[in-house]
Amino acid sequence: MNQVRDDFDRIARLTGCDAGWNHNNHYHELLLRHLPPHLESALDVGCGTGQFARLLAHRADRVLALDLSTEMLRVARACATGFPNITCQEGDVMTLDLPAARFDCIASIATLHHLPYESVLVRLRGALKPGGTLVILDLYQNEGMRGLLRDGIAVPVHLAQRWLHRAEIAEQTPEQREAWRLHGDTDHYLPLSVMRRIAERVLPGAQIRPLLMWRYMLVWRSA
Numbered sequence: 001m002n003q004v005r006d007d008f009d010r011i012a013r014l015t016g017c018d019a020g021w022n023h024n025n026h027y028h029e030l031l032l033r034h035l036p037p038h039l040e041s042a043l044d045v046g047c048g049t050g051q052f053a054r055l056l057a058h059r060a061d062r063v064l065a066l067d068l069s070t071e072m073l074r075v076a077r078a079c080a081t082g083f084p085n086i087t088c089q090e091g092d093v094m095t096l097d098l099p100a101a102r103f104d105c106i107a108s109i110a111t112l113h114h115l116p117y118e119s120v121l122v123r124l125r126g127a128l129k130p131g132g133t134l135v136i137l138d139l140y141q142n143e144g145m146r147g148l149l150r151d152g153i154a155v156p157v158h159l160a161q162r163w164l165h166r167a168e169i170a171e172q173t174p175e176q177r178e179a180w181r182l183h184g185d186t187d188h189y190l191p192l193s194v195m196r197r198i199a200e201r202v203l204p205g206a207q208i209r210p211l212l213m214w215r216y217m218l219v220w221r222s223a
């Protein structure tokens, strides 16, 4: 966790509120479509600079934006002025005392691959109210012929999307590229088949769906 915290502290020092278009925020609207129009209490796990937390804040009475990195939260707080319903909290989701059955939505984007999958899903399940929704967007390890085929389609789609969003893409500085490269060296992803097996045990009925641009989405509604 110290390595992850250091990596994101370094990245955050080079980051502002507007991330520009990227493979994560490309799917924000899709995630929002799986959530009810009004939420009392929402949690964003690994909020980073808080872009998704700010979207949640438009439909939630209260949003808790949680992150391990002090520097990410410094940026998230600066970007959340004008959102009195967002609370930014520093903490490790694996050790924090998460209140039981508190949130009617828990979201997490590009974060769970840093964590032991089964244990974090158990923790998030416990913090969700009955009837609440868990939405996860994250990366996964491609496998098999299907994975190769998906890659074959994803590359031209990625290039087309980059062209369509060219005005919104923030060009990375060499320092930003290096910070992400160093972080990427320690990242690793689980195959979808493994995550599906774990989700079947922990979140019966969860839908896990691969998305084109090297991401998957998990949606689960608690009974």
Ligand SMILES: C[S@@+](CC[C@H](N)C(=O)[O-])C[C@H]1O[C@@H](n2cnc3c(N)ncnc32)[C@H](O)[C@@H]1O
Binding pocket: 001, 004, 005, 008, 024, 025, 045, 046, 047, 048, 049, 050, 051, 052, 066, 067, 068, 069, 072, 091, 092, 093, 094, 108, 109, 110, 111, 114, 115
């Ligand atoms: C790739 S960033 C994604 C940030 C944001 N969700 C987004 O989509 O832009 C992953 C974030 O997860 C945070 N993170 C990693 N492990 C965490 C943990 N155990 N508890 C809380 N946050 C964590 C990191 O500090 C980082 O800000």
